[in-house]
Amino acid sequence: MGSALPEPQIRPAIPDDSASLAALSMEVWLGTYIRHGVSAFFADYALDTFTKLMFEAHLADPQERFFVSQNRDGIDGFIRLTKDKPAPGRPDLTVELTTLYIQPRHQGRGLGAALMAHGLARMQAEGAEAVWLAVNSENTAAIAFYHRHGYSHAGQTHFRIADQAYLNEILTRPLG
Template sequence: MIVNILEKDVSILRELAMETFADTFGESIKDEDLQTYFATDLSLDTLSLELRNPESQYYFILVDHQPVGFVKVNQGSAQTEQELDNAFEIQRLYVKKGYQGLGLGKKLFEFVLDLAKASGCDWVWLGVWEHNYKAQAFYTKYGFEKFSQHEFITGETVDIDWLLRRPLK
């Protein structure tokens, strides 16, 4: 089941976001930089502001009524980049390590693709780490193509994210 995340759920969101981010990138980022990222980008205050932004939405995917993954989407000025006109961004999509391989990420991704189609936007786009080949292959299957890149800064660690897009019309 996929449910909208409300501001009252911010602590649960933060714990899940920190766990899944550390599982995904922890081996390539210094612990000090990881902790800085948690204290800034994933702080309770930052996440609460994002949950109150009408141009952003967060959703949990639940298994046995427990959140095991989440996604964040943005439109308008909430997007992390403004390179495309009338676009819908999939900013974060994570599933807990123990629940990967069960099709939950695919279900969450297809859910937000449906949201994107219903949004009236011309484009759906996302950023993916240049070394995350598994995710790149997944997005390519859905017709996404690279159109740009940007730096993803975590403390002193600077990574490159490829920006992938797909037309919605």
């Protein structure tokens, strides 16, 4: 008989989490978007984007809010919210849910919902009235997750890597 994992704790991220956040981000991003082999184009993007130094800089930015899900072995998910970042075509929406990543083996346990509830409560306490996010149009599982949690369609935009553009859905949710 296996023992159940203790419930993870949600806490603010600290600079010492930077390497874990980078590794988790690379794992989730590559697993979600790279389905047919890793090309040099996407490898370069991932290696340049998901770095310890990049996360240290994000964590030092006063406009950023990071919360992690910490289990007995380490971080298994995180949420990143960015203040004063208007949605494309919607200057009234200024708080972005920039990232919500859960390690694949920990998905389906309510971690994403718990991290999101925690982060959105913090944004509401700081005076935010709504949040927005952009999600890849082909990521139907994520879109369905956000719809289940009160988000609605607010438009479209493109995520750009170099000269490539990928269609994203803009979703929004009021707070309170």
